Amino acid sequence: MGLQAGIVGLPNVGKSTLFNALSNAKAQAANFPFCTIEPNVGVITVPDERLIRLEELVHPERVVPTTVEIVDIAGLVKGASKGEGLGNQFLGNIRNTDAIIHVLRCFEDDNVIHVDGSVNPVRDKEIIDTELQLKDLESVDRKIQRIEKQAKTGDRELQRGLEILQQLKGHLERGLSARSFEVSPEDREKFVDDLFLLTIKPVIYVCNVDEASVVTGNSHTKSLEAAVSSEAAEVLYISAAIESEIAALDSFEDRKAFLGDLGLEESGVARLIHSTYRLLSLITYLTAGVQEVRAWTITRGMLAPQAAGVIHTDFEKGFIRAEVISYDDYIRYGSEAACRDAGRLHIEGRDYEVKDGDIMHFRFNV
Numbered sequence: 001m002g003l004q005a006g007i008v009g010l011p012n013v014g015k016s017t018l019f020n021a022l023s024n025a026k027a028q029a030a031n032f033p034f035c036t037i038e039p040n041v042g043v044i045t046v047p048d049e050r051l052i053r054l055e056e057l058v059h060p061e062r063v064v065p066t067t068v069e070i071v072d073i074a075g076l077v078k079g080a081s082k083g084e085g086l087g088n089q090f091l092g093n094i095r096n097t098d099a100i101i102h103v104l105r106c107f108e109d110d111n112v113i114h115v116d117g118s119v120n121p122v123r124d125k126e127i128i129d130t131e132l133q134l135k136d137l138e139s140v141d142r143k144i145q146r147i148e149k150q151a152k153t154g155d156r157e158l159q160r161g162l163e164i165l166q167q168l169k170g171h172l173e174r175g176l177s178a179r180s181f182e183v184s185p186e187d188r189e190k191f192v193d194d195l196f197l198l199t200i201k202p203v204i205y206v207c208n209v210d211e212a213s214v215v216t217g218n219s220h221t222k223s224l225e226a227a228v229s230s231e232a233a234e235v236l237y238i239s240a241a242i243e244s245e246i247a248a249l250d251s252f253e254d255r256k257a258f259l260g261d262l263g264l265e266e267s268g269v270a271r272l273i274h275s276t277y278r279l280l281s282l283i284t285y286l287t288a289g290v291q292e293v294r295a296w297t298i299t300r301g302m303l304a305p306q307a308a309g310v311i312h313t314d315f316e317k318g319f320i321r322a323e324v325i326s327y328d329d330y331i332r333y334g335s336e337a338a339c340r341d342a343g344r345l346h347i348e349g350r351d352y353e354v355k356d357g358d359i360m361h362f363r364f365n366v
Contacts, residue, residue: 003297004069005276006097010124012114013105014208014240016040019072021243022269040072046277046295047270048284050327050357054293057334064294066284068273071097094132099202099279101272102128106207106220106237121207121224129177132198137172139195140165161191168192172199179203180231202279205235206272214239215263234275238268283356286327287311288336304352308362318366322348327357336361 009015022044045065055063073093094100104121105114144165151158164187171181177199183192192200205228207221217225217237225235246267249255259267277283281300285307286293298307309316325336329344336359339345354360 003067003276003280003282004071004097005099005101006071006073006094007101007103008073008094008128009103010105010114010127012112013103013124015103016072017240017244018103018206018208018238019070021240021247022070022272042070042072044068044070044269044273046273046284046297047266048295050286051293051295053331054286054288054359057330058288058290058293060289060293061291062293064292066295066297068276070101094198094201095196097201099204099276101204101206101276103206103208103240104224106218106224107210107213109210119220121220122227125205125224125227129199130175133172133175133177136178136195136197136199137169139197140169140172143195144169157190160187164191177231203231203233204272204275204279205233207235207237208240209237211239211242211262213237214242214268234279236268236271236275238272243268283354285354285356285358285360287361288330288359289361298354300356302354303350304348304354304360304362305350307354307360308364311362314366315362315364318364319350320363320365322352323361323363324348324352325359326355327359330359 007015007019019040019042022042045067048065051063051065054060071093102125104124105119106121108119144162147158147162147165151162164183168178168181168183172178178192178197179200179202181192181200205224207217207224209218209221212218213221214237221235221237228235242262246255246258246269249258255267259265277297282297283300284295284297286295288294296307296310298310304322305316305319308319308322324346325339325344329339329342330336333339333342333344336345
């Protein structure tokens with residue numbers, strides 16, 4: 001399944017620098033607003049040490065990790081919902097993503113100009129929130145106008161939808177994002193999902209900090225955390241400058257040593273990807289054979305036939321059964337054959353819920 005996250009933020013907060021470190025792509029990074037004019041798309045390999053261990057045991061022809069697509073979207077300014085700056089182009093690019101990575105400047109540097117003249121991540125967050133909420137209000141208003149007359153005919157379904165949309169409108173008018181609007185899953189699917197609201201997308205706040213603050217944060221990160229404490233969102237401290245240095249190192253050992261010197265166990269890239277997976281309720285299952293060891297991304301709770309369909313739709317249509325070995329068992333016994341002999345290979349049917357780290361082989365017939 002394709003996963004796409006959009007990096008957003010005001011101009012000059014470090015978005016493009018972070019994007020370069022994430023994807024090793026070369027978006028222009030310069031000290032002026034609108035450095036990124038068109039969305040840059042990069043593909044990030046999802047770090048997974050399980051693939052390394054399986055490669056050592058299986059000796060496949062190739063190893064294929066799963067990936068996340070990152071879109072670096074041009075900087076937003078006040079008035080974007082009305083077309084200011086890159087306006088509608090920016091907002092349209094967000095609409096196509098699964099999650100938002102909101103980068104906020106949390107470092108002081110007189111050599112890097114802030115578009116609003118001072119460093120204040122809470123203010124910066126509110127600027128972007130307001131622009132997205134205003135755009136969502138337009139979408140909700142249009143749908144209300146469209147169904148108001150129809151609802152007067154007495155159609156209870158439409159009346160229910162109109163009631164929910166009016167509640168959502170009031171929620172947005174109070175300066176609240178759609179992701180915090182309480183509505184049943186059924187009503188959300190019927191009346192809200194087709195709006196593709198911008199503020200309904202899950203968000204990760206990335207505090208772009210200096211090297212001294214990358215472990216413990218600073219006064220700017222503390223103020224942001226207090227401001228978003230009521231949101232179901234993660235806050236990460238990442239130094240875009242440090243991530244650029246890590247990306248330039250060739251070997252895994254060099255990167256590990258560099259992180260150790262900073263007091264970090266893993267890079268900001270890895271932490272960001274893991275946070276995105278948690279945010280979107282994603283997990284990974286694995287396939288392992290002499291031709292290929294590969295990771296596959298699925299939504300938590302998927303059943304075996306749906307997981308098979310991620311490989312190919314024919315696998316889901318003609319699903320017969322799944323042969324499943326847990327990752328821990330595979331590492332313990334050293335091979336599929338040894339797991340089978342030890343009774344650690346399980347045959348599962350259509351109702352099996354796939355677990356993170358399952359090593360699977362599907363039987364199908366089409």
